[in-house]
Each structure stands twice: as structure tokens, then as C-alpha cells.
Amino acid sequence: MPELPEVETVRLGLNELILGKKIASIEVLSEKSMRSARSDVDAFAVGAVVKDIDRRGKLLILHLDNNYSILVHLRMTGQMVYVDQSTRFGAGHPNDSLIHSLPDSSTRIICTFDDGATLYFNDQRKFGYWMVVPTSQISEDAFVAKLGPEPLLPEFTASVFSERLNRRKGTNIKAAILDQTVLAGVGNIYADEALFSAKIHPSTLVANVAEEQREELHEAIVDVMNLSIQHGGSSDKNYVNAEGKRGSYLTFAQVFRREGQACVVCGDTIQKIRVAGRGTHICPTCQQLSIKRRTQK
DNA sequence: CACTTGACCTGTCCGC
DNA sequence: TGCGGACAGGTCAAGT
Structure with missing residues (x-):
């Protein structure tokens, strides 16, 4: 994708x-x-x-x-x-x-x-x-x-990101960063990877994501995208580049498509859950639910 | 208005 | 082996 x-x-x-x-x-x-x-x-x-x-x-x-x-x-x-x-x-x-x-x-x-x-x-x-x-x-x-701001441009600062998130205070953080009007370019893979890196549970209500966590998430989004570009992107099933070749980023992914495997940080088992209508990968230990979360079916 | 869910598609995988 | 159904997810329309 x-x-x-x-x-x-x-x-x-x-x-x-x-x-x-x-x-x-x-x-x-x-x-x-x-x-x-x-x-x-x-x-x-x-x-x-x-x-x-x-x-x-x-x-x-x-x-x-x-x-x-x-x-x-x-x-x-x-x-x-x-x-x-x-x-x-x-x-x-x-x-x-x-x-x-x-x-x-x-x-x-x-x-x-x-x-x-x-x-x-x-x-x-x-x-x-x-x-x-x-x-x-x-x-x-x-x-x-x-479309929201381009995450890899210098004007996409942590404070800009935080302001953009406030457009979606009532939903969970994963739905917010997948929203292309909040910022442009994040999809399911990088949403999961960035939230893991920032140690934020994807179901956390935006309003409950503290400013420091927003800063961490901002950095994680930028880092994970830059790392992926260095490795030619992610090829889950279909993706190939202009020469018909696959990308290798998923070998570096820490949670995406890694359900059942050990978390590289704490050793707990990566789980696949459903958030914002999407298959979502988390480490239940590293990504604790903070305070209240958006209730999911 | 804010948010969530279903539709759009088609190939693949799983269970019976 | 065959078949039905669930699933994959970016975006938009429809529903709550």
C-alpha cells in the first residue's frame, strides 16, 4: 500500500x-x-x-x-x-x-x-x-x-503537528494521523510504526496525548518515513518502484505485520488489534493506554 | 458539525 | 478440490 x-x-x-x-x-x-x-x-x-x-x-x-x-x-x-x-x-x-x-x-x-x-x-x-x-x-x-502539511518539509514542526492534531481532538490518535487533512502521507504502516516508536497506544484519544508525546510522535513520523525512503519503501504485497523492484523497509519494521513476534524493546508479544477500522499492530507493554481512550467496538 | 462505518475493487487465504 | 466468506486499506459518501 x-x-x-x-x-x-x-x-x-x-x-x-x-x-x-x-x-x-x-x-x-x-x-x-x-x-x-x-x-x-x-x-x-x-x-x-x-x-x-x-x-x-x-x-x-x-x-x-x-x-x-x-x-x-x-x-x-x-x-x-x-x-x-x-x-x-x-x-x-x-x-x-x-x-x-x-x-x-x-x-x-x-x-x-x-x-x-x-x-x-x-x-x-x-x-x-x-x-x-x-x-x-x-x-x-x-x-x-x-491536504495537510508535508511531513518532510522543515515547516512541519512539532508545534504545527500539535495544532493540526487539535482538528481531531475527539477521535483516537491513529485515526487522526491517518487523516490526510491533518498531515499528508501517513498510511497504515507508518502510523503503526510511528506510534510504536513514540510509545503511544493507537486508541488514545487525541485530547489525551500530552504535548511531550506529540513531540515524540512528530519526530517518529519524520524518522520512520526518512528511514523507509532510504530503503526504497515498504513492499507488503503489491508495491514496486518505477523499475518494478520491491522495497525493503518492512525488514526494519518493528510492529507492522509482526503479530506473534517478540517486541524488540521489551520482549512482549506483538498483537494485532483493530483501531480506526484498520488492522493495527502494537506492543501491549510499550504502548500502554494512558488515561481514557476512545472506545472501540 | 464531528465522527464512524460502508462502499469501492480484486486476489488471496482460511475453514469446512 | 471447491466454495463461501473474511480480509487487505486510501479515500469518499453515507449514516449516526
């Missing part, structure tokens, strides 16, 4: 692979994966050159040279995989590599460039999307306009 570190890894990869390339065609295999009209895709994306690649939270933004941009959201199972002659047939790619079998049954959009290279948008569950929009209107997009 691509969260900020995975999307950032894809962005870094695409920056090395498709900048300056001219889009020759865009084939839409699944209508709901392309939110723009066919006529807009043809008029404003086909024929344009990829100028720059940006990211806002979990949203990938391909800036074209004609003042239009392609917004790409990977949601849960989206992949952006680049293939050209050298990667398809060249050295360094094992025979079982994903790129040798593309397109496959999950391919939803095929973008070809005028040099013969191809960018595949795969999305098993069809939750993700591409959208062609005028660059000047991105900030007015309903989703973009509501």
Missing part, C-alpha cells in the same frame, strides 16, 4: 527514467482508472513532454511542458513501472522480474513515449487513478486543496 515513502521512491525513480520524454500514446484499458475524458487525454497529454515530477502527500504529479499535469494516485495497489529496451532485455533484471511480463491482467493504462519506452500503470484493485489537469488548477482540486 503506497504511502508517502513509496510514492517518493517512485517519484525519484521516474525522475531518472522519463524526464524529457515525449508522450506518444496513452492507452486506457480500464475506464475508471482514467478520470479525465479521452478527448482531454488526447488534447493535453499526448504529444507533451514530461518536464518535472512532483509529489504531494501520496499523490504523484507529472508536470508536462504545456502547462498541464497528470495527477496519479496509487491508492492501495497502484504501480508505475517503466520498461524500455535495455530494462526489458538488458542485464540486471532476473527472469522472473515483473517487467518481463508486462502488460499483465492488472495493467490499466499504458503510456508509450516516442523513443519506444513504456510506462505501465498497474492497479489490481482499480482504486487508483490518473487525471489530466491544467497545472494552475491542481491546488483547486478537491483532494489536493484539503
Whole structure:
């Protein structure tokens, strides 16, 4: 499930692979994966050159040279995989590599460039999307306009984080940090990892998270995301980078998908519970419930 | 208004 | 082996 570190890894990869390339065609295999009209895709994306690649939270933004941009959201199972002659047939790619079998049954959009290279948008569950929009209107997009601050920018300070949390005083801390309007980019993996690192139980009511704990959580979110980017993100099931390769962060994860294992800090057994409607991983000893918590069903 | 739950999808896994 | 159902989770719409 691509969260900020995975999307950032894809962005870094695409920056090395498709900048300056001219889009020759865009084939839409699944209508709901392309939110723009066919006529807009043809008029404003086909024929344009990829100028720059940006990211806002979990949203990938391909800036074209004609003042239009392609917004790409990977949601849960989206992949952006680049293939050209050298990667398809060249050295360094094992025979079982994903790129040798593309397109496959999950391919939803095929973008070809005028040099013969191809960018595949795969999305098993069809939750993700591409959208062609005028660059000047991105900030007015309903989703973009509501996004909270970027956690990896210097202006995202502990006090900004604390203020943002106060928008959701009545809910639990996990639901609050998953809320993209509070801050942009945290998903289920990094929510669990950051809360463990900060020793906060995910069911704790936001109003009951002390200022010092908020500072610890702020630091944990930033640290866990930076560490993940260094390791190419997390590949639970579907995620791969722009070269079709998996990320290795989950080998460093301390609680996510580690239920039944011993906590690296105290040795207690990691549990999987349900918080904010999500599978949630905690160490019951390290993450004690402080005072009252948000009641859960 | 604030918050929670269900829907959207499809592949996988589990129990019978 | 086959089948039904639960499950995975980012976001939005609907419900409380």
C-alpha cells in the first residue's frame, strides 16, 4: 500500500527514467482508472513532454511542458513501472522480474513515449487513478486543496503537528494521523510504526496525548518515513518502484505485520488489534493506554 | 458539525 | 478440490 515513502521512491525513480520524454500514446484499458475524458487525454497529454515530477502527500504529479499535469494516485495497489529496451532485455533484471511480463491482467493504462519506452500503470484493485489537469488548477482540486502539511518539509514542526492534531481532538490518535487533512502521507504502516516508536497506544484519544508525546510522535513520523525512503519503501504485497523492484523497509519494521513476534524493546508479544477500522499492530507493554481512550467496538 | 462505518475493487487465504 | 466468506486499506459518501 503506497504511502508517502513509496510514492517518493517512485517519484525519484521516474525522475531518472522519463524526464524529457515525449508522450506518444496513452492507452486506457480500464475506464475508471482514467478520470479525465479521452478527448482531454488526447488534447493535453499526448504529444507533451514530461518536464518535472512532483509529489504531494501520496499523490504523484507529472508536470508536462504545456502547462498541464497528470495527477496519479496509487491508492492501495497502484504501480508505475517503466520498461524500455535495455530494462526489458538488458542485464540486471532476473527472469522472473515483473517487467518481463508486462502488460499483465492488472495493467490499466499504458503510456508509450516516442523513443519506444513504456510506462505501465498497474492497479489490481482499480482504486487508483490518473487525471489530466491544467497545472494552475491542481491546488483547486478537491483532494489536493484539503491536504495537510508535508511531513518532510522543515515547516512541519512539532508545534504545527500539535495544532493540526487539535482538528481531531475527539477521535483516537491513529485515526487522526491517518487523516490526510491533518498531515499528508501517513498510511497504515507508518502510523503503526510511528506510534510504536513514540510509545503511544493507537486508541488514545487525541485530547489525551500530552504535548511531550506529540513531540515524540512528530519526530517518529519524520524518522520512520526518512528511514523507509532510504530503503526504497515498504513492499507488503503489491508495491514496486518505477523499475518494478520491491522495497525493503518492512525488514526494519518493528510492529507492522509482526503479530506473534517478540517486541524488540521489551520482549512482549506483538498483537494485532483493530483501531480506526484498520488492522493495527502494537506492543501491549510499550504502548500502554494512558488515561481514557476512545472506545472501540 | 464531528465522527464512524460502508462502499469501492480484486486476489488471496482460511475453514469446512 | 471447491466454495463461501473474511480480509487487505486510501479515500469518499453515507449514516449516526
